[in-house]
Amino acid sequence: MARRSAVVHRPDRHDRPGPGGDTALRAAALSAEAAPALAAVVAVGAHDGHDAYRGADGPGGGGGRVAHDRGSGGFAPPLTAGAAALAAAAAPPDPRYAGDAWRDLWARRLAALDAGDPAAPEDAGTPLAYDAVRVPVLAVAGWHDPRRDTVLRLLEHLPRHLVRGVLGPWPCRYPDRGEPPGPAVGFLQETLRWWDHHLKGLRTGAMDEPLLRSWTRGWRGDDTWPPPHVTPVTYALQGGPAPVRSPLHTGLDAGRFAPSGGDADLPPDQRAEDALSACFDVAVPSGGPPVEVLGHPVVRLAVRADGPAARVTVRLCDVAPDGTSVLVARGTVTGASGTHTVRCGATGHAFPPGHRIRVAVSSAYWPWVWPLPAAGAPAPGDTRARGPAAGTHGTRAAAPSGDPGGTPPGGFTLDPAGCSLLLPVRAPAPHDAAVGFPGPEQAPPLGVGVPAMLGAPDGDRPPLLVVRDVARGVWRLEADACSGEHGSVRAYPDGLELTERAVETYEIDEGAGPLSARMRAEWQMRWHRPDLDPPWHAAVEVRAEAGYDTDGLLVRTELVCTGTVGEGVDGGDEVLLHRTWEKHLPRP
Incomplete structure (x- = not known):
């Protein structure tokens, strides 16, 4: 039997981590009897399952006894990411x-989805058994990929x-796509080298x-991990006691959880x-x-x-002389x-001379982290008096929000005498001068058309x-x-037309407090074939x-699938599936 390879497919759209990298890693650990033809894998944006968390520290919510997937720095995907x-x-x-x-095939596919809750927060599953990996793995990720820690x-x-x-x-995204910040590299040539070496000898x-x-x-090039020329350097944090009571909307400038180049x-x-931070x-x-x-x-914090x-x-930031602050790394933890x-997510960055290395600490980071309710806080919908915003914004202490008590739940005070920053500082290494990649090469584009939509509501x-x-x-x-x-409307060379609309909304009410936090996602996909007789339509x-609800966190997902063939008495919309799932999670 000819030897084969398993290739990871990083999703190009939908702003979500895909299963391809995980599949490749799991394949690499299969026994020779289970996958006798497997010779090598390339894993892009893969997850090894060794940073699963228990509880509800991230926007993925909590599961109490169940371990859930999370990304670099302890942050989990939004509960609505599914x-x-x-x-x-x-x-x-x-x-x-x-x-x-097509209709019977679709019905069978939807019946499989109907069997469970496919949009619920995924269990992390069994972590990868490193000692079971038997074929070479080329592990690739971007510094802005939430699963980059797996590579290290x-x-x-x-x-x-x-x-x-x-x-x-x-x-x-794939490294040859040229999405910001870049630069792009010749990823296809690099994978070809990998396959030719391991598959063809x-x-x-x-x-x-x-x-x-x-x-x-x-x-840069390093021949061991961790490398000997990376030295931990500790910086003491200076100043007096710093109160941290961040407004609940702190975190709106966090960026997308899984950026795809937008x-x-x-x-x-x-x-x-x-x-809004200390x-x-x-x-x-x-x-x-x-x-x-x-x-x-x-970062060690008292x-x-x-x-x-x-x-x-x-948050670890690079502050330029003009005051511009660039996010470098971040991490989160909950405790008494x-x-x-x-432990912040892995990063590779150089702080230039004359810049400042900033440690910014906040008590809120919505929507990446669910706000911490006060002990005994009332359920959503209870009448609560609204108080005015209090406090001032300083360079040392975080400002309180407009929570009714004037002090948002989850606040704390830092004692800088017990606080420090430890940076893995890298010195030049022998391999640095020889490391490089060729420029990107890609196949000609597919020829997808993007029709101009005059007056389109989402144009x-x-x-x-x-929005405030x-x-x-x-x-x-x-x-x-x-x-x-x-864009949202695409016409493919074979005649298929696809219209796609996706809006994600994250909302929090400063006056109503942490329990007002809500996230919502709406995805609409519509397929149309005017070239068929009769014309064909389908929608998902x-x-x-x-x-939050009275018991904790409530995740509700609704799926509606319709198909339409032709027009007139013999055609019309047919609902093939309309299903709603609900999942209750413990209050963080």
């Missing part, structure tokens, strides 16, 4: 290729002859590369977020070299919580009073919009997940909502 995957999984067969059987764990736990890693300045030099190739202020996917200037700065000397970081920044628990979010260690929708209702005290974040390369609509 709406995109559900819409794609419910797509109908195309009658041009499936013929008259694979390098640390797999023997050198079974792994190579690449971490570059990319979002959740050709001498391509694929295994002569450093164990890790990463981007900081250029390409204009507003990456975090913007962090000065507004910094003003900030500690470390100067990079103007006359010295850059401070180059590779790995996981770690916390005195206002209540039984505090929800702590840390005491000393907490926040002018911004990709990411923050001053009268109600409500903040709302609206994201258009279809604002990428193709998914609506997902998550928020």
Whole structure:
């Protein structure tokens, strides 16, 4: 039997981590009897399951006894993220290729979906058994991919002859796509080298590369992980006690959880977020070299919580002389009073001379982290008096929100005497000069047309919009997940027309308090074939909502699938499936 390979498919759209990378890693650990022809894998944006969390520390909610998937820095995908995957999984067969059987095939597919809750927060499953991996793995991710930490764990736990890693300045897209921040590299040529070496036995030099190739202020090469020329450097945080009581809307400038290259996917200037946080700065000397970081920044904090628990979010920022603040890494943790260690997500970054390294600490980070309700807080819908906003925004202490008591739940005070920043500082290494990639090569585009839609209601929708209702005290974040390369209407060369609309909304009411937090996702996909006789139409609509209720967090998902053939008495809409799932999760 000819030897085969398993290739990861990073999803190009829908702003969600895809299963392809996970599938490749699981395949790499299959026994020779289960996959005798498997010779190598390429895993892009994969997840090894070793950073699953228990509880509800992230926007993925909680499960108490169940471990759920999470990403770099301890953040989990939004509870409504499954709406995109559900819409794609419910797509109908195309009658041009499936013929008259399309309806029966679709009904069977939907029946499989109907058996469970496909949009519920996914269990993390069994972590990858590193000692079971038997074929070489090329692990690739971008610094803006929430699953990038997997690459470093694979390098640390797999023997050198079974792994190579690449971490570059990319979002959740293939490295040759050229999405910001870039630069793009010749990923297709790199994978061809990998396949030719492991499948054909050709001498391509694929295994002569450093164990890790990463981007900081250029390409770097490291032959071990962790490398000996990465030194932990500790910086003490200076100042007096710093109260942290951030407004509940702190975090709206976090960017998309899984950025895919959209204009507003990456975090913007962090000065507004910094003003709502307790900030500690470390100067990079103007006359010295850059401070180059590779790995996981770690922040140690001495916390005195206002209540039984505090929800702590840390951001590491690069502050330029003009005040511009660029997000470098972040992490989150929840706990009682005491000393907490926040391990930020992996990063590769160089702080230039004359800049400042900023540690910004907040007690809120919505919608990436569910706000912490006060002990004994009333259920949503209870009448609560609204109080005015209190406090001022300082460079040291975070400002309180307009919560009725004037002090939002989850607040705390930092004692800088017990706080420190530990950076993995990298020195130049012998492999650096030899590391590089060819330019990207791609096949000619498919020829997808994007018709001009005059007067389309969503034609002018911004990709990411923050709305403040001053009268109600409500903040709302609206994201258009279809604002990428193709837009929402596409015409394919074979005659298929696809209309797609996706709006994600995250809302919180400063006056009503933490229990007002709500997230909602709406996905609509419509397929049309005017070239068939009679014309064919099909539609999938998914609506997902998550928020607090009397028992904790409630996640509700609704799926509606309709098919239409022709017009007149013999045609019309037919509902093939209308199903609603509800899942209750413990209150964080």
